[in-house]
Amino acid sequence: MIGVTDPRTIGAQIRMKMPFLTPLEARVMDTITGRNDLSLSTSLRAVSDDAGVSDAMIVKIAKKMGFNGFRELREALVVYKQTDVASLHSEISPEDSSADIVQKVFRTATQALEETMSILDIEAFDRAADLLYQAKVRDFYGVGGSAQIARDVSHKFLRIGLRSNVHDDSHMMLMSASLLDTQDVAVCFSHSGATSAIVDAARLARQNGARTIAITNYADAPITKIADIVLCSTAQGSPLLGENAAARIAQLNIMDAIFVAVAQRDLKRAESQLARTMGAVETKRNT
Structure with a gap:
């Protein structure tokens, strides 16, 4: 795994590498990181089918992101999603109230500070x-x-x-x-x-x-x-x-x-x- 000692660093390390992926690879990573049901039992085939690419492509992207393979990527994301900072960010939607907007903007800033410090x-x-x-x-x-x-x-x-x-x-x-x-x-x-x-x-x-x-x-x-x-x-x-x-x-x-x-x-x-x-x-x- 990418030198993980603090689970808060996982999201940051992944985001830092995203701009250097191809458009297809970035789309696939967005699909993987966006899964709310990702767990240690989620299979490689389930992820590749969901992303619409081959198993080999998933493994290649995992290695490009700094992991030894899919299992390490899966484990890192599961660990990260369990941290307090992972849930701070949420997208702004047209239905949000002013209170929702303030909370979401402030929580996103808090996440940036926590993960930057890590x-x-x-x-x-x-x-x-x-x-x-x-x-x-x-x-x-x-x-x-x-x-x-x-x-x-x-x-x-x-x-x-x-x-x-x-x-x-x-x-x-x-x-x-x-x-x-x-x-x-x-x-x-x-x-x-x-x-x-x-x-x-x-x-x-x-x-x-x-x-x-x-x-x-x-x-x-x-x-x-x-x-x-x-x-x-x-x-x-x-x-x-x-x-x-x-x-x-x-x-x-x-x-x-x-x-x-x-x-x-x-x-x-x-x-x-x-x-x-x-x-x-x-x-x-x-x-």
Whole structure:
């Protein structure tokens, strides 16, 4: 089984590999994971008949997902479906009341947070905090919703006296990346991990000797082949919300934790700078 120590990781590990399946393989996996009657006694033939493919195709997909075969995939899914987090996500329907919508959106976000925490690489987390604390220049790259995460992190860092640059334009990313060196860090935010503007900037930053950190939803995405450090979020998608909404919350929480870890490396200075920056804007607040 895919290195399972925490059952909450199973759903995340499967979702991370889904974008790299063929359309047919993805449809088959959706059929398997969508079965409410899946149990340890469910036969390979029953699953293949339900999906409309051969037994060999099911085994092939199971191995592509990181399992030794169908039995291991079946066992992992049964174990996962018994966890508290597996039942948190449910699809939004036209008949939902406002209370239903609020509950479903919040529960999906809770699932993303719980499962992201279960797969977070703490060693990589610590290395990312060290790099960001020690860096001379901190470049944050992101487009669309990912740029909003970058701006939020940059704002927090400024509060404790750590300056950073946020770039959401492909030309500006490349120009800035071309000037980075071995004392600098580029943090690359990309939900898909395949956005060309982010991947190109990360590659150029790496070529110039800068260390690169990727924040993404997929462990096998193109950006992960370039980055020195990878921190993954995970979120279950829905037709209306997609994956990005819940994943954005998970990524914000990863970076909030990074912020605290960086501040902790020199807490006295961080507290001093925080007092200064808070004092600077105090007069702008309404009394």
